[in-house]
Amino acid sequence: MAGNTAVPGTTVTSRVLALLTAFDEQHRELGLSALAERAGLPLSTAHRLVGELVDGGALVRTPSGGYAVGRRLWDVGLLAPVESDLRRVAEPFLNDVHAATRATVHLAVRDDVEVLYLERMTGRASVPVVSQIGSTLPLHCTGVGKVLLAHAPVDVQRRVLADLRRVTPYTVTQPGLLLQQLERVRRSGMATTSEEMTLGACSVAVPVRRGDQVVAAVGVVVASLRRDRTRLATALQVAAQGIGRSLG
Amino acid sequence: MAGNTAVPGTTVTSRVLALLTAFDEQHRELGLSALAERAGLPLSTAHRLVGELVDGGALVRTPSGGYAVGRRLWDVGLLAPVESDLRRVAEPFLNDVHAATRATVHLAVRDDVEVLYLERMTGRASVPVVSQIGSTLPLHCTGVGKVLLAHAPVDVQRRVLADLRRVTPYTVTQPGLLLQQLERVRRSGMATTSEEMTLGACSVAVPVRRGDQVVAAVGVVVASLRRDRTRLATALQVAAQGIGRSLG
DNA sequence: GCTAGAACTTCCGCTGAGCGGAAGCAATCC
DNA sequence: GGATTGCTTCCGCTCAGCGGAAGTTCTAGC
Incomplete structure (x- = not known):
């Protein structure tokens, strides 16, 4: 099979953050494909990372099969010293x-x-x-x-x-x-x-x-x-x- | 030098989430050592990941030299459909x-x-x-x-x-x-x-x-x-x- | 029911991103 | 000065991560 073709110089962390910040006011819920596209990641990479984020409670599956920001991220976010x-x-x-x-x-x-x-x-x-x-x-x-x-x-x-x-x-x-x-x-x-x-x-x-x-x-x-x-x-x-x- | 000795079966994603969830009500601000310990990560690993998280706006440096949850995580967290x-x-x-x-x-x-x-x-x-x-x-x-x-x-x-x-x-x-x-x-x-x-x-x-x-x-x-x-x-x-x- | 298409999930071999012990550096305390 | 604590950098080994491709499920239209 093909092997590793990731963009050099990128990190897993940056990919994870790209996925998290793919959500916004107009996109509180996203399907896997939309999420991958907005994060600029290949579908299979997004699939794996999103699965790990769901396991960690950072994202949740919605009843309609999409993904949304999870409880874990909600209570961590509230701790931010924003003014x-x-x-x-x-x-x-x-x-x-x-x-x-x-x-x-x-x-x-x-x-x-x-x-x-x-x-x-x-x-x-x-x-x-x-x-x-x-x-x-x-x-x-x-x-x-x-x-x-x-x-x-x-x-x-x-x-x-x-x-x-x-x-x-x-x-x-x-x-x-x-x-x-x-x-x-x-x-x-x-x-x-x-x-x-x-x-x-x-x-x-x-x-x-x-x-x-x-x-x-x-x-x-x-x-x-x-x-x-x-x-x-x-x-x-x-x-x-x-x-x-x-x-x- | 030593080489890779990470715990097998763990993912970067899980390490990142461990760092983020190290913050709580009683620990809105943490030094690098405390952060590493609470996340269960070696100091140098934590150091690198935290740096990447700061670059991505998920964490911020506090005036006193510690780390706190950043603006980016705040507004993403607010999107969570928690009730x-x-x-x-x-x-x-x-x-x-x-x-x-x-x-x-x-x-x-x-x-x-x-x-x-x-x-x-x-x-x-x-x-x-x-x-x-x-x-x-x-x-x-x-x-x-x-x-x-x-x-x-x-x-x-x-x-x-x-x-x-x-x-x-x-x-x-x-x-x-x-x-x-x-x-x-x-x-x-x-x-x-x-x-x-x-x-x-x-x-x-x-x-x-x-x-x-x-x-x-x-x-x-x-x-x-x-x-x-x-x-x-x-x-x-x-x-x-x-x-x-x-x-x- | 059948077909077409879109969306999602799994597979797998290559490889460089990630790993962390160790060494170096800086500030603080006695 | 020396000890302690805490942060940063270095570097070579290696396996976690990567993603194209194949497989699967779901939906829509007829």
Whole structure:
């Protein structure tokens, strides 16, 4: 038979990680072939490694015969120190905002040219929300994203402005207009969006400051801003200040 | 030099998983030696694999020179379908309980002979709480645990009763007494604990039923039950019924 | 029921990625 | 200075891993 033809310089570890990271928000479940293709591995190699990962509890077979991330990886992943101080400190303040507004509340940080969502409390109203804890979205079309972008280094802003993808008909895709908005965000200490990411969803967000650094953003998603933009902003500012103070 | 002396029959995958699962609640950060020992690997093997895992973002170096679980594993782990329907459905009801009581609220399921915490909302009061999302605790000394144990199969109950570890001076360690309590839990539809897991913390919990099966438990942790045990139980029962109905 | 195709599983001989003891290095303590 | 602890590098042996190919099961369309 053929013998070993693996790409030299690769490791089993890298292949295992390629398999694990083949899963994402849109692909929580994958068949073997899809998994192999997304990981860039030959089918039989993927088959063996996936079997070992299932044995170790890192993956599980789904009822429909595919594969998904397993319990073992879930509880190990939760141990990751991803802004854990910020998340711990912020939790009670986010609860307050949620209790006061009954809207979907977000805590997010900037991850290079994207927003990374750290916490989310789902609101009561049926406003469509696409964010997921642990996933990222573009900076230019979400409330927390605009806040983080407005206080990001110039080179980050430049890179974002160079690629303003249209997500909905209302997404701001003109660099000049967005720059104006960012200036207003810095002045007013608050950002808003209206159906720029998701139709039927508007948002308000404010920065969380540690000293004079903006380290995160808190925001809410609602169906309309007509009624109570000010009330929402006030609740968020109270929370943001509380979080900032608690961060010391 | 020596040459290859690896334990036959083991795979790189299993060694990688051994390294990842060396981390737990009590060991969120580990030095290389500790990591190697906990994974049962020779130091130099661990050194190489850990380096590859760091390159892949599965682990990160901490400021103090140790290792911790990385961002990559965090967001992959969050994709795991661990009771995800239950968690999604339960979230708004848990919010209600939290808003009404301002106490620490838990959603938990039974994982063999332990409670697995799925969700937690931290309360305002400074009541000590040891539970962590993704981690497990004994069934016999927590509120949600007693609920789940009371409705567990007989063989699970037998195994738990055979090993009632004392955690605090108030932990119930007499099988007979615990059996009486479990009977009362089934009759009254509610379990309580008083400093049986953590000094200074009491709890109330009720079962979540899907049809006639108990599939989970919701509970609150407070400093004392003297005042409002009934109010807490009522709030929990409303939530548990709502969750059960939503599960269909 | 039959056939076509896709998806999954098993086989097996070649080989270089992985292995780990040992030596080297760095920081900390007494 | 010497001892201890902990991390990093080295290197030649060897078997775990590799993947093309063949075999098997599942699904769909007719």
